[in-house]
Amino acid sequence: MTPVVPPVVAVARKLFDPVLREAVARLDPITARVTGYHFGWTEDSGGSAPAGGKALRPALVLLSARAAGGDAERCAPAAVAVELVHAFSLLHDDIMDGDRMRRHRPAAWTVFGPSEAILAGDALLALAGELLVERGAGGYLDAARSLSLAVRGLIAGQGMDLEFERRDDVGLDECLRMSARKTGDLLSCACSIGAMTAGGTAETVEALAAFGAEAGLAFQLADDLLGIWGSPEATGKPVRSDLRARKKSLPIVAALTSGGAAGERLARLLAQPEPLSEDDLWEAARLVDEAGGRAWAETEAKHRLDTAGRHLAHAGMPSDVREEFLDIARFITTRDH
Template sequence: MTLALPPTEAARELVEPVLREAVGRLDPHSARVARYHFGWTDGDGRPRAAGGKALRPTLVVLSARAAGADVERCLPAAAAVELVHAFSLLHDDVMDDDPVRRHRPAAWTVFGRAQAILCGNALLVLAGELLLEQGTSGYVAAARTLDQATLSLIAGQALDLEFQDRDDVTREECLLMSRHKTASLLACACSIGVTAVEGPVPLAAGLAAFGTEAGLAFQLADDLLGIWGKPEVTGKPVLSDLRTRKKSLPVVAALTGRTQAGDRLAELLARPGPLTEADLHDAARLVEQAGGRTWAESEAERRLDAAARCLADADLPADVRTEFLHIAQFIASRDH
């Protein structure tokens, strides 16, 4: 079947019924948290219009189309990837004490930390079940692919937590963390559709390479928004990453650039106690003066170019290649 534009809305319409059916299998407490987290209900369980970019399901659908398959065959894989993404966000918000997710209270602030953690665990198990119950060799391989991506994601989160207690994090380490935490699941989304429909292995590998580079561009854009994004657009407080002293890519680039501004930034971030609003604005200015913003913007462009080269070498329909490229450009230049 052919998707109507825009592709993210089309993918959401295709995948959401599969997601809702899967969530309906959970125990009532976990299902309630999941429905809230996905944006289907409010805190009292009342239905609401769902949002979200449906980025990962869209990439899975494009992956199946790249292999020339009917996209209906990949919908369980698309739903499974989104379930793992939801698991990671639920746990991430708890670990980082982030009170806001998608312009409204994060699930843990509504239902409690324990319920959010349990719901995340349930979604992770549900993702594997959704793949394995399809009963084909393609879906068994897809389950392995998603398992590997999930383990990589968890390794990245562990590194992210470790960095909070270190003042010697390098750019290479920060890029490795981002490759694990963010790029691994995007690479999986870009390739798992091919795997699930038993498409060519070289095509899956090429799309995974594209997803890795696009995923790094995504994280660089996200880190830039974490400092310079507008709260009314991002749904997060102004200068949110600096407020938590997060070792994001622009910050680490600034701290390791051997500049006077970088040294002053290190001194500021090392101060005990919460940073004042004036401190936060000074920190953002120092990150920029030390070259962190320019480096992150240039690195994002470099990763986008690398992603495009991966697609150029892949054997896939021209319209699908164009849609992959459009999504890569979107995620690297988005404002939220």
């Protein structure tokens, strides 16, 4: 059964979407056009289209504000700032990874060109900081610093990911560290930045950040599983896309470092210089499973989710807010897209 998107996400989208559109309207016409397409607001011709994306990170920001007793509507600019950073990372990642599809449509760089997509990503990154700094209040300045640190972590993680593509000796611990930076840092920020803008206590902010870091790793583990076994109809990407790109994702590295015969066969298959055929990709996915990479990733995701829940238990907040946090965490580790 396909997991249902938690209701709080729809509430968050209704609250933050007008603020997001108002922010994007500040951009120059070129980057605004690329951005509108990337967000799913327009077609490449400029005509309107149904909006894409699930707004999970903005929902976490708004819950973070409520956890600290703040008003979700007041912290909408912080939610938008996090979403802008996320969009920046996707625009650039698609180019670096050569991914031609995003949310069932051609990626922005394939429509407008790599240079225009890079510029749009740069503009969104600058706009994210602008939205926070212009508020001027202490909580927003702390939030701006937190988001800036998260961006540096995200970039460091992406750099490690690119480096791993040139190596055949990647260990599981360093792959976990890469995922913690690339995915965990921004999700940790999303889960705590709202509390900062609401004047939450240091203890609440720290607990929410720790929850987000663990939930971020669980998210990445689930995403890596989808990168091998996800349905193209659900993910919007070709089946076994991570194997086709020979990415050092967590299940793949777990299989390669398992020490068994299946892991060794997988290493030889991925090391061959010619492109992998569909039969090769099917065999590689089977070997990841046989070597224990799939089972390890599923178990590790559950462990990270359990650890995230324990961090959340230490953050004083209304019980309904805590449950909504957990609903999102459970969704991101069981989703099929």
